Amino acid sequence: MATIRPLLFLLWCWLLLPAVGQAQSRYPTPVEGDFSLPQFRFESGETLPALNQHYTTVGQPRKDKAGKVVNAVLIMHGTTGSGQAFLSELFANHLFGPGQLLDAAKYYLILPDAIGHGKSSKPSNGLRMQFPKYTYNDMVLANYRLLTEKLNVAHARLVMGTSMGGMETWVWGYKYPDFMDALMPLASLPVEIAGRNRMLRKMAIDLIKMDPAWQGGNYTTQPQTGLTGAISSLLFMTSSPKQMQKLAPTRELAEAALAKSQARFLGSLDANDFIYQFDASRTYNPAPHLAAIKAPLLAINSADDQVNPPELGIMETEIKKVPKGRYVLLPITDLTTGHGTHSNPSIWGEYLLEFLARTEIK
Template sequence: MAQSPAAPYPTPAAGDFALANFRFASGETLPTLTQHYTTVGQPRRDKAGRITNAVLIMHGTTGAGTSFLSDLFAGHLFGPGQPLDAAKYYVILPDAIGHGKSSKPSDGLRMKFPKYTYDDMVAANYRLLTEKLGVTHLRLVMGTSMGGMETWVWGYQHPGYMDALLPLASLPVEIGGRNRMLRKMAIDLIEMDPAWQGGNYTTEPKVGLAGAASSLIFMTSSPKQMQKLAPTRAQAEAALAQTEARLYKSLDANDFIYQFDASRDYNPAPHLAAIQAPLFAINSADDQVNPPELGILETEIKKVPRGRYILLPITDLTTGHGTHSNPAIWGQYLLELLALTGKPVR
């Protein structure tokens, strides 16, 4: 795993945790669910032996924990003197169910894999932390996009387990409107491709994946940045071809269906009053997944006893939904949240 030479944070370590007879919210079970994870830094313990410096960071849809080991993210967070200096904090980066090296449909079960939800992801991560890593309390829970939505779930399902919550690029309400329409269209386009074969394909159903990729590209796009990057037809088509090639290389059709459908039962709205820890919800004004004109967070954040909504204005640095992975833009609010919720780790 590469790391930025400009930010010499400790070398990441990877591990796996086998959860026997894991029961999903659907009632389905797996004999063994593999929960893969990456850590940066080392745990510190108090006199009673409890870990005091653990930070959980959760990735977005189609991503993995190692997605955070980039110059843009880790290079601005984990290095010496940075907000989550890994010489002080114990950073835990799990691969969500259905993603990365955790158990997923493409491992062999295909469409017979249990129909997991965000609740299942949180349950598996909770067991990873408590049963494998020995973490009984978190200094901070944070996540980007899907990981941000999981952060809201963490807040009300385990309200006394963390000091602070930082959901990025997310909304604490049921996935509806254009968001669900785009997800459903992406799933339908894969399943309508004859090459999908009910999930039993031998080669990826490229026509279906092309349609699904169009939803993904739109959702994660920034009109301003895309216009700057590709102001001509030739440049736009070249940029699109490059993006599509990357997606086709990394996506599996069945995994994609599960990943995009996992949010179907997500809805923290009725439970927001149960969140105890201070929570900063950060979104970007050019986010096509969570557009601010919906006015959702202005209303919902009032239900969170110690919640605050931060809307980042559109600038030359914001990149739409992907702004969630650029702590150079929102890192000041992370520092403020850490200062608000306790003494810094030394």
């Protein structure tokens, strides 16, 4: 039992913190880059003179005799995150190393920062609440242009993502149905964001806006009260009751863990960026388009996911609309961490292994 508690702490840190530190070791050194998209037009009709799309790559592109890249894997991150999140020890060191499932000596791994996140263009760069009201569709379009126009990738071996990135994966599937060999959305549902999910997002946004210190987005210091309230929604959505109880079985430990998590979030989040990030899902709804997805699709959720609770029964219905779709619901175990299970390949890696083998083009 002595090894269980440190492991729980590692999983808990991954679940709650924007980043737990990078542990690049056995895979090639990641390379960062930027791609400027001039006069980028958003779904809202708004434009930016130049949209910066930041990205990280690991590995090198491999081309066939016709000069086409054949080994690209696109991996998209969750809300408030960035592509750098996938360079954590928990994720990269279980996937990107020699002989591992997404061995960077074999695959060309592409980790973009979504619009409004990381080092890509976002409200906090200067426009604040005048920044275009972007959506997941805008994120997918920017990534598509990054791959096709900057990285010369016309076809992907695999498109996958976690949480928000999982939802983007569904959008990729019907927006660009011939672009990939396989799709793997993790911790997501292919339906409109509604019910408790939308309520929690709306509450988080409203709590920031109700703080007088927000000043309509023109604050000089972060609106601490509003952001703290918004973080409450984020913690509830992404946490695991079982792991929280194990980590903090007393009142003192629980309050100390909460204080630490709040402090880390308050030190990294921007209020306007947060509002945009949580509201970007407002037009998301793949449900009417699922029959248009051509590539094999493997959807994986965890039974203790508070964002996508299995008792809703949504995935069981919607996956039937995907011609080559399959759904795996991971049972609750001592290792699952609620919504954050999406970033622990030691739990779902066996399914990825089988999926890659099944979708290999001979």
